[in-house]
Amino acid sequence: MAHELRGRVWLLPDDIETAQICPLHLVGEAMATEDGSAEHLFAEILPGLAKKIQPGDILWAGEGFGHGSSREDAALLIRRAGVRLVLAMSFARIFYRNAINLGLPVAVGDPRDTRDGDEIQVNLVTGEVRNLSRDLKLRVEPLPDAVRPILAEGGLIPYVRSKGRLSAGGSRT
Amino acid sequence: MGRTLIERVLSEKTGRRVHAGDTIVAPVDQVLLQDGTAPRVFDRLEQLETLDEGSHGHAMLFVDHASPASTPIMATRQSRLLRRARELGVAVSPAGNGISHQLMVENIAAPGQIIVGADSHTCTAGALGAVALGMGSTDVACAIALRETWLQVPESILVVLSGELEPGVSVKDLMLGLVGTLGATGANYMSLEFAGDALVTLDQESRFVLANLAAEVGAKTGIMPTDDTTREYFANHSRPGAFSIVQPDADAKYARRLKLSLTKQEPMLSRPGHHDDVALVTDEAGVAVDQVVIGSCTNGRLSDFAAAAAILKGREIYPDTTLLIVPASRRVMEDAASAGYLKTLLDAGGTLVAPGCGPCVGIHQGVLGANQVCFATQSRNFPGRMGDPTARIYLGSPATAAATALHGRISDPREVVDGA
Numbered sequence A: 001m002a003h004e005l006r007g008r009v010w011l012l013p014d015d016i017e018t019a020q021i022c023p024l025h026l027v028g029e030a031m032a033t034e035d036g037s038a039e040h041l042f043a044e045i046l047p048g049l050a051k052k053i054q055p056g057d058i059l060w061a062g063e064g065f066g067h068g069s070s071r072e073d074a075a076l077l078i079r080r081a082g083v084r085l086v087l088a089m090s091f092a093r094i095f096y097r098n099a100i101n102l103g104l105p106v107a108v109g110d111p112r113d114t115r116d117g118d119e120i121q122v123n124l125v126t127g128e129v130r131n132l133s134r135d136l137k138l139r140v141e142p143l144p145d146a147v148r149p150i151l152a153e154g155g156l157i158p159y160v161r162s163k164g165r166l167s168a169g170g171s172r173t
Numbered sequence B: 001m002g003r004t005l006i007e008r009v010l011s012e013k014t015g016r017r018v019h020a021g022d023t024i025v026a027p028v029d030q031v032l033l034q035d036g037t038a039p040r041v042f043d044r045l046e047q048l049e050t051l052d053e054g055s056h057g058h059a060m061l062f063v064d065h066a067s068p069a070s071t072p073i074m075a076t077r078q079s080r081l082l083r084r085a086r087e088l089g090v091a092v093s094p095a096g097n098g099i100s101h102q103l104m105v106e107n108i109a110a111p112g113q114i115i116v117g118a119d120s121h122t123c124t125a126g127a128l129g130a131v132a133l134g135m136g137s138t139d140v141a142c143a144i145a146l147r148e149t150w151l152q153v154p155e156s157i158l159v160v161l162s163g164e165l166e167p168g169v170s171v172k173d174l175m176l177g178l179v180g181t182l183g184a185t186g187a188n189y190m191s192l193e194f195a196g197d198a199l200v201t202l203d204q205e206s207r208f209v210l211a212n213l214a215a216e217v218g219a220k221t222g223i224m225p226t227d228d229t230t231r232e233y234f235a236n237h238s239r240p241g242a243f244s245i246v247q248p249d250a251d252a253k254y255a256r257r258l259k260l261s262l263t264k265q266e267p268m269l270s271r272p273g274h275h276d277d278v279a280l281v282t283d284e285a286g287v288a289v290d291q292v293v294i295g296s297c298t299n300g301r302l303s304d305f306a307a308a309a310a311i312l313k314g315r316e317i318y319p320d321t322t323l324l325i326v327p328a329s330r331r332v333m334e335d336a337a338s339a340g341y342l343k344t345l346l347d348a349g350g351t352l353v354a355p356g357c358g359p360c361v362g363i364h365q366g367v368l369g370a371n372q373v374c375f376a377t378q379s380r381n382f383p384g385r386m387g388d389p390t391a392r393i394y395l396g397s398p399a400t401a402a403a404t405a406l407h408g409r410i411s412d413p414r415e416v417v418d419g420a
Helices: A024-032 A073-080 A093-101 A148-152 A156-163 B005-014 B038-048 B072-088 B100-107 B120-128 B137-146 B171-182 B197-201 B204-217 B228-236 B302-312 B330-338 B341-347 B398-407
Strands: A004-011 A058-061 A085-088 A106-108 A119-123 A128-131 A136-139 B023-027 B030-034 B059-062 B091-093 B114-117 B131-134 B148-152 B156-162 B191-195 B221-223 B256-261 B268-270 B278-280 B291-295 B322-326 B350-352 B373-376 B392-395
Touching (some): A073 A093, A093 A148, A093 B137, A148 A156, A156 B038, B005 B023, B005 B156, B005 B191, B030 B100, B030 B137, B038 B137, B059 B072, B059 B100, B072 B091, B100 B114, B114 B120, B114 B137, B120 B204, B120 B221, B131 B221, B171 B268, B171 B278, B191 B204, B204 B228, B204 B302, B291 B398, B302 B330, B302 B341, B302 B398, B330 B341, B341 B350
Parallel strands (some): A058 A085, A085 A106, B059 B091, B114 B131, B156 B191, B191 B221, B291 B373, B373 B392
Antiparallel strands (some): A128 A136, B023 B148, B268 B278, B268 B392
């Protein structure tokens, strides 16, 4: 995973639940395959957004992004849409873990005056963000040390396959 | 430095003193899966390629979300799921036994354990002094394959309970009040630890409600010390040996302390759309409802049906209203039958639904149609949760649900509770 990511931003409101990210009754059996369509992403809460999102885009949400059910499908559907990075004012913890585990980078920060369609550049290690469209300097929290090696391997499954065990932050005791 | 309850349990399990902020790898005692999330857990297990088939007895698959299956597709998927579970040596609780979280506390969870579950209400077992963590499928697959998980030791909010509830009011009302105060993410990444003089007076089923609703303020889990009430619960469930005392250090350091008085608590509800949009029941009294549901991992236990039966005994529900009774487990259903609560609720016009998640997850057994209004005792109500996205879901206590079923309109249970 590159530390510097650049892409077009889509802003999302506060309090989006996993079931609104991924409406299971619409997605249904499509989730059984890893490479299915992402057309139902945000289908009921933000109709039409899925069509606008292009591979390489960045989402920037408000507070509590991804709360509710533990369904991993929510992070998976976002990844499947080609989203490169998810930023939010705050994340629900299960969604945060799921995203990391799927190799989808996530970071916490305030978009301030950023608007839909702005081009931003994010350094996940330093936390520096530049809004290139508006010449704004913003910040996100740098990726925690425990999370970087997992993202570097592309997610928890490749990490465990490569290392054999979990070893985040210390030895198994 | 003194340790909170979760710091103590995690220290005990890892064999070293751990504190909030430490990232640790911790051993896992038990893993729970449910039919909604298990397919992906099994996919991930296969991708891990560290499969040691036939040695995953610390994991159990609970068929509870679509129980029994509602469509041929779902039935086919479930039979495939059960086959895969048996091939992997994962234990199975078939459809009809009840909700994973209830079956975990009845049969499996114990104080001081670390439990990882592929469901966000896994935290319910924290009421027995376990560290019980809801996680996604990939985390859960690793917990099955490696019997360990990575986690950051959370800071704790100490919730200190005092006073005594009035008739018709329950800890659900208290917790909805807390959800309204903290908001859906107010305790994000933290542990809610319960304490106080009033905790000791609460029965075990009320304590499950406290721990269960930790998920609704974004907490990593809810946990509380064990005592004689917990001991008695284990004895009543034929597991006296599973009991042990867990408690925090006297000088534990908490990120925040919240004092909650039970005494002046009023009946509360969540308005449709956001479970943290909390109001007094009296603010919404009179709103007509199509359906009332008493059930779920939050409020589908014996005491919940006792509270509803106390209100509906000798009465009939409003003729245009559907009342669904969804026991959280087979044992709850049997106990409610033995105690006579079930007959009272059926005589009043209630409909019994198979033990399990029922309509709470919106896929079967009482889903809602366009613009329908429901009053339910579960913990979530976002648009589309129980079916059509235009349906409106109010959340509240079993007593408020019963009073609401009686009048076909949202009603204050204190006006109809016995002796009031």
